[in-house]
Amino acid sequence: MSNRQDPGPRSGFDRRRFLTTAALGGATIVGASALGGIDADAAFAAPMPSLDPAIAKSTFAEGRITAINGSVLEVAGSYGEQHLIQLTHATSVWKLRATTADAIEAGDGLYARGVDMPDGTIAADAVWVNIVNLFCTVRGIAKDRLHLTHGDGNHAVVGRIVPETTTASYLGGSLTPDLSRVRIGQSAQVLGAWRPADDSVDIARVTVGH
Amino acid sequence: MILDLAPLVCGVLLAVSGAAKLLGRRTAQVAANTVLVRVLGNGHRAAFALRAVGAVELAVAAGLLAAPATVVPGAATAVLGAGFVGYLGYAKATAPQSSCGCSARDEGPIGVRSFARAGAVLLCGVAAAFAGTAWWSRVARDPGWSVLVVAVAAAGLLALSTDLDRVWLPLRRLRLRVFGTPLPADPGGRVPVEATVELLERSLAWQASAPIVRSALLDAWDDDGWRVLRFAGVHEDARGARPVNVLFALDENATADANPSPAVRVSVIDDRTQEVVPVDLLALSGLRRPLRMV
Amino acid sequence: MACGSTSLWAGETTWFCCGSSWGPCGSAGTGACGTCQSSAHQAAWPNTTQACFNITRPDVCGEGIPRRGCGSVMNVKHQCSGAEVCVTVADCGPRTQSFCGEATCCNGACRTNRVIDLTPAAFSAIGNLDSGKLPVYIYE
Numbered sequence: 001m002s003n004r005q006d007p008g009p010r011s012g013f014d015r016r017r018f019l020t021t022a023a024l025g026g027a028t029i030v031g032a033s034a035l036g037g038i039d040a041d042a043a044f045a046a047p048m049p050s051l052d053p054a055i056a057k058s059t060f061a062e063g064r065i066t067a068i069n070g071s072v073l074e075v076a077g078s079y080g081e082q083h084l085i086q087l088t089h090a091t092s093v094w095k096l097r098a099t100t101a102d103a104i105e106a107g108d109g110l111y112a113r114g115v116d117m118p119d120g121t122i123a124a125d126a127v128w129v130n131i132v133n134l135f136c137t138v139r140g141i142a143k144d145r146l147h148l149t150h151g152d153g154n155h156a157v158v159g160r161i162v163p164e165t166t167t168a169s170y171l172g173g174s175l176t177p178d179l180s181r182v183r184i185g186q187s188a189q190v191l192g193a194w195r196p197a198d199d200s201v202d203i204a205r206v207t208v209g210h
Numbered sequence: 211m212i213l214d215l216a217p218l219v220c221g222v223l224l225a226v227s228g229a230a231k232l233l234g235r236r237t238a239q240v241a242a243n244t245v246l247v248r249v250l251g252n253g254h255r256a257a258f259a260l261r262a263v264g265a266v267e268l269a270v271a272a273g274l275l276a277a278p279a280t281v282v283p284g285a286a287t288a289v290l291g292a293g294f295v296g297y298l299g300y301a302k303a304t305a306p307q308s309s310c311g312c313s314a315r316d317e318g319p320i321g322v323r324s325f326a327r328a329g330a331v332l333l334c335g336v337a338a339a340f341a342g343t344a345w346w347s348r349v350a351r352d353p354g355w356s357v358l359v360v361a362v363a364a365a366g367l368l369a370l371s372t373d374l375d376r377v378w379l380p381l382r383r384l385r386l387r388v389f390g391t392p393l394p395a396d397p398g399g400r401v402p403v404e405a406t407v408e409l410l411e412r413s414l415a416w417q418a419s420a421p422i423v424r425s426a427l428l429d430a431w432d433d434d435g436w437r438v439l440r441f442a443g444v445h446e447d448a449r450g451a452r453p454v455n456v457l458f459a460l461d462e463n464a465t466a467d468a469n470p471s472p473a474v475r476v477s478v479i480d481d482r483t484q485e486v487v488p489v490d491l492l493a494l495s496g497l498r499r500p501l502r503m504v
Numbered sequence: 505m506a507c508g509s510t511s512l513w514a515g516e517t518t519w520f521c522c523g524s525s526w527g528p529c530g531s532a533g534t535g536a537c538g539t540c541q542s543s544a545h546q547a548a549w550p551n552t553t554q555a556c557f558n559i560t561r562p563d564v565c566g567e568g569i570p571r572r573g574c575g576s577v578m579n580v581k582h583q584c585s586g587a588e589v590c591v592t593v594a595d596c597g598p599r600t601q602s603f604c605g606e607a608t609c610c611n612g613a614c615r616t617n618r619v620i621d622l623t624p625a626a627f628s629a630i631g632n633l634d635s636g637k638l639p640v641y642i643y644e
Contacts, residue, residue, distance in 0.1 A: 023457035030415035078524035090442035092425035109526035172606035175405035178396030187602035194527035209603035420585035
């Protein structure tokens with residue numbers, strides 16, 4: 001590990017390039033080969049401090065975005081509560097993929113994790129826009145979509161396959177762009193972004209079981 | 211022609227749905243979700259009623275198929291259809307979320323299809339009542355047209371069936387087996403960013419940097435064989451808490467399948483000064499001390 | 505109710521939505537216990553009742569998961585990061601039998617089978633929702 005005395009990014013300077021240089025030059029390498037594995041199961045058996053379920057370290061908010069005022073999202077919670085979510089340049093935004101605040105629209109659904117601020121707003125560490133994680137059955141397969149049903153009432157939902165984005169995992173394997181092993185009749189966990197316009201879901205990943 | 215073939219179409223329809231209700235193993239289960247439970251008091255009576263309706267349907271079907279040119283089976287079918295419409299109307303008004311129990315396999319709430327199907331039985335019954343010629347004579351006389359009419363009627367009834375999936379599923383499976391999947395196979399290109407994030411989030415590096423990282427993935431890019439993942443975080447030291455960027459660099463081709471314990475380069479960069487913050491990650495997170503690398 | 509520290513189980517967790525909500529979650533309902541809300545620190549357990557067990561069937565995957573009814577309190581700890589969240593059982597799930605043998609690992613130490621489902625509030629307290637699933641230890 002070392003300190004670097006780079007001048008820092010200036011306007012026009014490629015920030016990513018700068019960060020890459022910093023990341024590779026001043027990095028700590030963390031890997032099992034250098035360290036040996038840690039004994040995770042021993043950690044499981046170790047006693048834990050007692051926690052109260054009512055106390056949370058971070059704040060969570062959920063609801064529909066009703067308005068966007070600059071970097072503040074006005075959110076109507078599903079139980080009538082109101083939230084003001086403050087976005088900063090350190091807030092991660094997920095909407096089908098890691099993106100920026102520009103992709104957020106009024107009418108979108110949202111889950112946010114952040115910190116309560118004294119002025120009543122929530123400074124968000126991370127927001128996930130329109131994210132859904134549905135346990136489905138695959139009912140049909142087309143070139144650009146999966147026909148799915150989910151929930152107790154077997155609600156039909158169309159899962160759109162987004163080129164360069166949709167990935168699949170088979171029996172716990174790592175995510176791959178190879179979707180060709182999805183079969184009709186399979187159970188599948190679909191993580192994706194709900195599209196309020198037509199109630200379909202853009203699929204980020206489909207995790208297939210048996 | 212259509213009138214003459216109506217007994218055949220409704221006969222088969224009623225025979226199938228009647229047999230499913232009367233003999234189906236799940237009739238009791240389906241009955242429990244219908245409005246009949248409330249009307250008749252308990253689930254046993256509802257199941258009995260559903261099976262009784264199935265028996266009546268089978269009897270009417272037998273009449274339609276065996277004595278198509280007489281009025282009675284057709285009229286009975288029409289009465290049955292009218293009864294179904296009335297039952298659905300009552301159920302819809304009093305318990306809209308209940309199942310209709312129409313085909314003894316169907317557990318969805320009552321919708322347009324349920325009414326259309328009951329209406330079809332009613333219309334079919336009226337048509338059958340006016341049949342002048344037995345369907346087998348008609349089929350023998352005009353085999354081509356008969357097959358066409360029956361096929362169209364069957365297709366229409368299938369389209370009204372909420373059991374459609376059960377019909378289509380094997381066909382769709384067969385199509386995929388014959389023609390192959392239309393979905394893209396692995397183009398053998400780059401590893402998805404999500405796969406790299408997954409690899410990172412299951413690594414020792416993630417564990418070590420957990421006390422600092424606050425956000426989810428902010429940005430990701432590839433550079434010279436490395437995939438760099440940027441997260442935001444807060445680092446606390448003697449000078450107080452300050453916002454930082456936490457950068458992870460991994461082999462852009464690595465996946466959890468090939469290497470579940472990858473080496474990850476981690477650096478913490480002050481968000482304001484852009485200086486690398488010296489952080490002993492493993493000591494910070496209570497893990498072992500790291501090897502120092504430059 | 506306080507969250508305990510006695511080891512109960514270990515495996516994968518996913519997340520699910522329940523209660524009033526937007527999008528496809530709007531049809532999810534308040535769960536098997538009638539109290540489930542996405543914004544509360546709650547969980548679904550595969551063996552809340554016999555009827556629940558008959559649906560999830562963790563035994564098919566060799567998981568003899570003990571019964572814990574609605575309202576049971578558990579502490580769920582992310583195996584990789586050590587982050588913890590205390591949750592109350594409010595629904596039946598996940599469908600363990602559909603994903604038998606699936607593993608999620610930390611630095612090569614793997615947890616198999618989906619044994620608990622968390623609400624978005626609980627899941628996001630210990631991990632990122634876009635990760636979909638996490639390896640966890642469960643205490644009571």
